[in-house]
Amino acid sequence: MSDAELATFVEGTTRYFETIGHQPASVGSPYLVDNGKPTVHEFTGMINIAGKRRGVVYFTASRSMLTVLLMRMGETELTEENMADLVGEVANTISGNARRDYGTDFMISVPQVTTGHADQVVLPDGARSIVIPINWRSHAAHLVVCLE
Numbered sequence: 001m002s003d004a005e006l007a008t009f010v011e012g013t014t015r016y017f018e019t020i021g022h023q024p025a026s027v028g029s030p031y032l033v034d035n036g037k038p039t040v041h042e043f044t045g046m047i048n049i050a051g052k053r054r055g056v057v058y059f060t061a062s063r064s065m066l067t068v069l070l071m072r073m074g075e076t077e078l079t080e081e082n083m084a085d086l087v088g089e090v091a092n093t094i095s096g097n098a099r100r101d102y103g104t105d106f107m108i109s110v111p112q113v114t115t116g117h118a119d120q121v122v123l124p125d126g127a128r129s130i131v132i133p134i135n136w137r138s139h140a141a142h143l144v145v146c147l148e
Contacts, residue, residue, distance in 0.1 A: 005102075006030060006145065009057065010132060012097035013143050016090060017136050021072050028133030037123060038131045038144050041065075042116045043083050045091030048109040053102070055124050055147035059091040065139035084113045094143065124148055 010027050017025035044060040066083040075082060088111035095108045114121065123129060129146040 006130060006132075008098045008101045009094060009143060009145050012094040013059075013132070013134055015097070016093050017134075021069055021136060023072075023137065025134050025136040028135065030130050030132045033129040033131055037121055038129050038142065040114070040116065040121060041141065043087040044114045044116075044121060045087040045089070046112045046114070046121060047091050047095040048112075049095070049106065049147060050109075051107040052105040053147045055127055055145075056122070057091065057095050057098070057146070058121060058144050059087060059094060059141065060144070061087055061090070061141035062139060065136065065141055068137060068139065080115070084115065088113045 010030075014025050014027060017023065039060075040058075041060040041062045043063065043066055044058050046056055046058040049055050049057060063083060066086050067078050070078055070082055070086060092108075092111045099106045099108050123146045127146050127148050129144050132143040132145070134141040134143055
């Protein structure tokens with residue numbers, strides 16, 4: 001994956017937090033995971049990618065980050081269902097922005113949401129994952145891009 005391709009995901013993520021969270025997120029140094037699966041937090045929104053590129057993009061965040069995001073959005077019902085919806089929305093928005101940049105050959109699925117189960121995250125065999133650390137306020141999350 002080129003730096004320009006990776007930048008699409010990074011910019012989409014920072015723009016999301018600035019728009020929705022009313023405060024920009026900072027991005028740590030991306031790193032590769034060759035063996036195994038990157039760590040997941042309590043909530044994970046996954047988007048499957050098909051077309052010229054195949055793989056998965058997922059956003060994973062803690063309950064505390066999602067709680068604060070929901071409050072910043074004016075949501076008063078801080079339920080697990082709303083947190084699951086939010087993590088799916090973040091993943092969908094970031095992937096949708098990438099689709100806009102990559103064109104119609106970058107097809108995205110509807111988000112799949114898991115709660116705290118790394119074994120439910122299925123990555124393509126042999127593909128390397130790029131983990132992008134996201135920090136927003138005092139909360140940490142990760143955006144993982146695993147494309148062939």
